[in-house]
Amino acid sequence: MYGVILDENRQPVEGVNIYYADIEGTIRTVSDRTGFYRIELPVNRKVIVWFEHISFRLSSVENISLQANDKFEFNLLMVSGYQEITGVVIESDTGKRRVEGLTAISPDVIRNIPGANAGVENIIKLLGGNSNNELSTQYAVRGGNYDENLVYVEDVEIYRPFLIRSGQQEGLSFTNTAMVENVDFSAGGFQARFGDKLSSVLDITYRRPVRFGAALEASFLGGSLTAEGVSKNGKWNAITGVRYRDNSLLVNSQETQTNFRPTFADIQTMVNFNPNEKWELSFLGNISQNKYHYQPLSRQTNFGTVDDPIALQIVYDGQEKDEYETYFGAVKSTYKVSDNFTLKVIGSVYHTQEQEHFDILAQYALGEVDTNIGSDTFGDIRFARGVGSQLNHARNNLDALIVNGEVKGLHNIKKNQVEWGFKYTREDIRDRLVEWEVIDSAGFSLNPPRIDLPVNDQPYNPYFGPLVPYQNVRATNFVEINRFSGYAQWSRRAKLGTADIFMNAGVRAHQWVVSTRGANGNSQVTFSPRVQFSIKPAWEKDMLFRLSGGFYHQPPFYRELRDSLGIVRPNVKAQQSIHIVLANDYSFKLWNRPFRLVSEAYYKKLDDVNTYTLENVRIRYRANNDAVAYAYGLDVRMNGEFVPGAESWLSFGYMRTEENLNDRGYIARPTDQRLKFGVLFQDYVPNIPSLRLYLNLVYNTGLPGGSPSYADPYQYQLRLNDYRRADAGFSYVFVDGKKQYPQGHWLSKFRELALGLEIFNLFNNQNAITNTWVRDVYTKTQYGIPNYLTTRVFSLKLNVRI
Template sequence: MKEKVIVLILGVMSFFATGQINKGWVVGKIADENGQAIEFVNISIDGVNSGIYSQKDGSYKIEVPSGEDVVLVFSHLSYNLLKRTIRVKVNDKKQMNIELIQSVKSIQEVQILERNTEGENLMRIDPKVMKLLPNPNSSIESILKTLPGVSSNNELSSSYSVRGGNYDENLVYVNGIEIYRPMLIHSGQQEGLSFINSEMVSSIFFSAGGFEAKYGDKTSSVLDIKYRKPEEFGGSGSISLLGASANLELVNKKKNLGALFGFRNKSNKYLLKKMDTDGDYKPVFNDFQGYVNYKINEKNEIEFLSNIASNSYLFVPQTRESKFGTVSNAMKLTIYFDGQEKDQFDLLMGAVAYNYYLKPNFKLRFISSAFRIYEEEAYDIIGQYKIDQLDNSLGSDNLGGVAYNKGIGAFMNHARNYLTANVYNVEHKADYYTDKYNLNWGVKYQYEQIDDKINEWTLKDSSDYVLPLVNDSFGYQNPSAQADYTLELEDYVNARNTLNSNRFSGYFQYTYKFNSNFSNNTLTMGVRGNYWDVNEDLLISPRVQFVLKPLWERKVVFKTSAGVYYQPPFYRELRQFNGELNKNIKAQQSLHFLIGSDYEFKAWERPFKFTTEVYYKKLDNIIPYKIDNVRIRYYAKNNASGYATGIDMKINGEFVKNTESWASISIMNTMEDIKGDYYYTYTDEAGNVYNTKVNYKTYVDSTLYNPKYIPRPTDQRVTFALFFQDYLPKNPSSKMHLMLVYGSRLPFGPAGFNRYSDTLRMPPYRRVDIGFSKQLKSESKLLSKGNPFKYFKSIWFSAEVYNLLQIDNTISYIWIKDITNTQYAVPNYLTSRMLNVKLLFNF
C-alpha cells in the first residue's frame, strides 16, 4: 500500500511538472483617490487561490504567465475590489499603476462602510482557503481546527472545543442568526453536513474568547459567518468520491434582487470502509440552502435564509478485529455482530430579516427565525466476542498469532430514542457608527418546545454470566423457596420528557475611539442580560475590550479583554443519566481574562503576522459531563468549579512567495473540582489494594479519598497545527496543500458515571492530510466557440491523501469485562489512509 501511495504522489507531481510555462512580471504602485499609497493590498491572478501584498509605499511585483491574457484581482478590506486584464511577453516586465476606491456597500444613496475588526477581538479567515482544503469534512470547522486554542480529535465530526470548553459551548451565527447543533448524535460516523455551506460564505470571523457583548450567551467561542450577496449570474460546483455540491447565483436586471442557492450531498461510505468494524455502511446526507436579498429602495432591504437538511445513517455491522495492549502483553479482540443501526436527523430552518437604514451609518435590523430539529436513533446490535492473548515470544513460529483464549462473552445494545425540538425567535438589532464611537444594541425573545423520548440499555454476558453479577438461587431444591432476582441492565434509561420555555435576552454596547501622542486606542464596553423562565435565572454579563495601537514604525497592536460569560442550560444539560430532568439547574459561569498582541513584520521581503494571547478562565457552577466519541452526557448538577488557562500563538504569512500558510501552537490546562465526590480503596488479607470490590474477595480495610482537582474531559495540554501551501515556481496553478494536526493525550476513564476515575490518558491525535491540485481552466484562458468548457471561469482538479502517515488515532474505548470483573479498554480507531479525487468548477 505504501508503495502505491508513493507512486501515486510521484505521478501527480510529474503531471504538475508537465504544465510548466514561461513567465513575465507586472509591476506598479497602488494608491487611493487622494494619491496615498495603500499597503497590504492583495494582488492575485483571478481563479488562483494565492497572491502577493503591496508594500508600504504601495509598490508591487507579481509573476504572471506570459503570452496570454491574465486577469489580475486587487482586493483590500477597506477598498472596492478591482480587476484588470493584461498581457505580458515572455520574460518581460510591464507597468500598471492602480487606483482603488474606498469600499462601500451602497443601497442607492446609502453607504455602509465595510467591517473593520482592528478594534475587535476577532480573527478574520479567508473563505478561499476552503476550496482546496485536504480534509474529509471540507467544512468551515475543518479550518478552525488549525487555529490556536481550537482542538478536535475526530476528522469525521465538525465538532470542536475551544480553550477547554466542550462542543456545546461555541456560538455559531449565519447572517446574525444563531445555529443549533443536533443532540442525539453519539459518533462522528452519524454526523451529516455542517450547517455552514462554505461555497456560499463571503466572510468568516472567529473569536476564541473575550468576545463582545453583542454576541450571545455561551462560554467558549463565537463563529460569525456571512453569506455573500450575489452581484452577477454565476455558480460553482464540485464532485468527489465523498459527495457533490452545486451552487447557483441569480440577479435581476436592476441588481436589487439577488438569490443564492446551494445543494450538497455527502456520503461517508467510502471513508467508513476504513474503520475497524467491517459491515454495510449506508450514510446519506443531503442539504439545500437558499439566501435571497431584496433591496426595496434606498432605505429598505429584506433578506431570506432557509435550510432543509435530511441526514440518514444505516449501519449493519458484521465483524470487528482489534489488536491492543503492549508488546509484552498483546491481545486481540474479535467480535461477530448481528443486528443494525438506523438513524435519521432532519433540520428545517427559515429566517426573514428586515433592514432599515435611518442614515448611512445607522442601521435597524428586525429578524424572525424558526428551527425544527427531528432526531431518531434506533439500534439493536448483538455482539459475541472473544479475547485472545497473542504470542510475543521472539523466534516463535506463531509470533503475533493467538497463544490462548482469555475469555468469551456477548453484549446487546438497544435504543429507541426520538427527539423533536422547535425554536422560534424574534429579534431587533441596531448598529450606529461614527468616526469616534459606535453604538450597538439588541433584544431577543425565544420560545422553545422540546419533546424527548429515550429508551436505551446495554446487556452484557461474560462466560455465560450476566454482568453486573447478581445473587442467584443455585442450589435450591424447593422451587417455592427460591428468591426472585431482578435482571440488571447497564446504562438503562427509559424516560419521556417535554419542555416548553421562554427565553429573553438583550445587550447594549458602546465603542469609543480616541488617540493620544503615543497610540490610537479603542475601548469597547458592553453588558448582556438573559432570563429563562424554567429556572427563573436572571443573568447580567458585563464585558470590556481595550485595543492599543502604538504609533511605532513597527506595526504592533495590544489587546486585552475581560468579562463575565454565562451559559444558560438549553436541554441536554437538564437531562440526568436516568433520563429525568433537573429543572433547577443554573447557568454555568466563566470569567474571562485575556491579554494579547498582533505583530506585523516582513521577512524575506514578504509579509508575516505573529499573534499571541494569554488567558485565564475562572469557572463556577460547572455541570460535569462525560464524552464518548462526540456524545456529551451531563450530570445535570451545578456541583463543580474549575479553571482553564493557557497561551495561544500563531504565525501566518508567505512562507512560500505569493501564498499564505500558517502554524499555531497552544498550551492549555483545564481542571475541575467536583463537590462531594469521593471513592474508597479496599485492601485484602494479602495487603493488595483494589479500587473496586469484587464479590468473591474478602477485604480487611478500606480508605476514603477525595480526588479534588481532576482534568476536565477536554484537557488537551498541547496542540499544534500547520496549514501549508506551495506551488511549482514555473507553474503557479499547480499547487500542494498540507494540513497537519497534533493534539496531546486526552483524559478518559472506565465505563460508568464516576468522573474521578477519568484520569487515564489516550494516545495523542496525529494526522497529516495532503492534496495536490491543478487548475485546468482559468478565466483568462480563451477557448473556441465550439468548446463546451468556454462557459466555465475556472476548473480545478485535486487529488488528496487523507491520513498520509497511516496513524491509528483513538477516538474512544469499548470496555470488555470478564467474570472476575476485570475490564479491558479496547480502542476504537478512526479512519486509516485513503485517497480522494475532486473536481471543482466555477461558471
C-alpha cells in the same frame, strides 16, 4: 483592494485600468473577463484609486486608508458619465476585526484545506479549537465542550442536532463553504453583541452575487452544486447550494466490517431583495435530511505486546437506523434609517425531528493470538481468556421547535458607536428516551456500576440478587423554555498621546423559565458585563495590544437540563465564567511578503459548572451545578505567504483545565488537551506552478477519555493516546483568476477548473476516540481496547466554477 466591475446592464467589464499614483510611481492592474480585479495599496496613508476604460467615463474612489494585511472589497458599477466618489474614508473590516479580537478566515483557504470533514470547522481546529476526531465537525475551544460555541450565519444563531453520539453520524455541518463570503472567529473575550455562551464565536456571512455563476465540487465523499445570479434591475440576487455526502469511504477503512448505507443531503438558499439603497430584505433557508443506516458485521483488534499479543474478535448481529431531518428558515430586514442609524429585524424558525433506533448484539472473544506464520490459524485467537456478549437497544425520538424574534440597532455618533439588541426565544422540545444495555461475561450477567446490589462474583459464588440491565435509561420529557435576552454596548476609537486606542464596553442580560409537565422551574436572570481595550503604539513596528474579558454566562440549553438518566432538571443554573484575554497582534514583512503573528494568553474561572461525560461526541450532563473549574493557556498562530501567492498557517497552543466536584479535589476535565500543534501549508511546483500542494497537519496530546463512561472520574484518570494526523491534497489547476485563455478556447468558459488527489491520514496513524472495555474472566482484569478512527484513504476531487 479587490472587487468586481460591472456595466449598467450588470455585465462584467473586462480591461478596466485600475491604478493609483504613489511617490514610488504609478501602480496599475487590469480587470479580467469576469470583471474581477485586485490591487495592492500602500498602508497607513490615504490614496485615490482610479478606474479607467475607453468605453466608460473615468471613476475614482478617494481617501482609501488601509492597515497592514487589510483586505477591502469594492465593487463598482461603471456608467456613461463622469462618476467621482469623493469624500469616502474607508475603514477596512480587517482593521476592525483586529482590534475586536476576531480572526478573519479567507474562503479560498477554507475551500482548499484538505480533510475528512473539509470546511469552516476544519480550519477552526487550527486556530483556537481542539478536536481528536476527524469524522466530526464539532470542536472544543479553550477547555469548553461542543455545546459552548456560538455559530451565526447572517446574524442568525445556528443549532446542531441533539441525539448525535458519533462523529460518523453527523453528516453535513450547516455552513455551506461554497456560499461563504466572510468568516470571523473569536476564541474568547468577545463583545456583548454576541450571545450567551462560554467559549467561542463563529460569525459567517454569505456572498451577495453580482453576476451569474455556478460551482461544482465532486469527490468520492460526495459533492455540491452551487448557483447564483442577479436580476436585470439588480434589485434581486440569490445563491443556492445543494450538497450530498457519503461517509462509506471513510468508515469502511475502519476495523469494524460493516454494511454502511449513509445518506447526508441538504439544500440551502439565500435570497436578497434591495428595493432601494437603504433597505435590504433577506431570506435564508435550509432543509437537511441525514439517514444513517449501520449494520456491523465483525471486528478484530490486535493489541498487547510483542511477547504477549492479544486480540479482541467480535461478531455482530443487528443494525442501527438513525434519521435526522431539520428545517430552518430566517428572514432579516436591514434598514438604513439614516447615515448614522441602521436597524435590523430578524425572525427565524428551527425544527428538527430525530430518531435513534438500534438493536446490536456483539459476541466477543478475548485471547492470545497465534503468531506462528506457517499456521493455518495465523492471526486468530488460539486461547480465549474471556468470552461474553453485549446487547444494546435504543428507541430514542426527539422533536424540537425553536422560534426566535430579534431587533438590533447600530448608531454612529461622531467617533462613538452604540449597538443594542433585544431577542425573544421559545423552545418546545418533545423527547422520549428508551435505552438499555445488557452485558454478560462467560455467561454471567454483569450488574450495573454504582448501585446498591449484592456483590456478583460469579462463577466463584452463587448470586441471589435481581437481574437488571447494565445501563437503563427511560424518560419522557415535554419541555417549554421561554427566553428574553438583550444587550447594549458602546465602542470608541481615540488617541492616547500618539497611540491609537479602541475601547468597547457592554452588558448582556438573559432571563428564562423552564416548564415541564411535572414542574415549572424558577425564573432566572443573568447579567454579563464585558469590556475590550486595544492600543496601537505609534511604533515603526505594526504592533497592537489587546485586553478583553468580563463575566460570561451560559444559560442551560435542553441537553444541559437533562441528567445522565434522561430526566430534565428545570432549575439548572447558568454556568458562569470570569474570562480574561491578553493578546498581542504583530504584522510584519518577511522575505518582502506580509505576515501576522498573534499571541493570546487567557484565564477562565468557572462557577456553577455543569459537569459531564464525553464519549465520542455524545455529552451527558449531571445537571446539578455542583462543581467549580478553571482553564488557562496560551495560543500562538502565524499566517502569511511562506510561498509567494499562497497563504499558510502555523498554530501552537498550551492549555490546562481542571474541575473540582463537590470539593473532592481538582482533576482534569474531559477536554483537558495540554498541547496542540497545527499546520496548514500551501505550495506549488516552481517549474509547474499549476501543480499545487495543500497540507493539513495536526498534533494534539491525548484527552482524558480512556476510562469507561460510567467510571468515577476520581478513580479513573486515563488518557487516550496522542492524536496525530496529516491530510494532503494535490491539485492541478487548469484555470484560476491568474490564468487567461483567448475567446473560443475550451477553457475560456471557466473561472476555475482544478482536478486533484486527496490523501487522508497520509502516514496511516492509528488514532483512537474511545476504548471498548472487556473483562478477562480468569484474571478479573479489564482491558481497554482502542476504537480506532480512519486509516489512510485516497479520494479524487474536482472543482469547477463558471
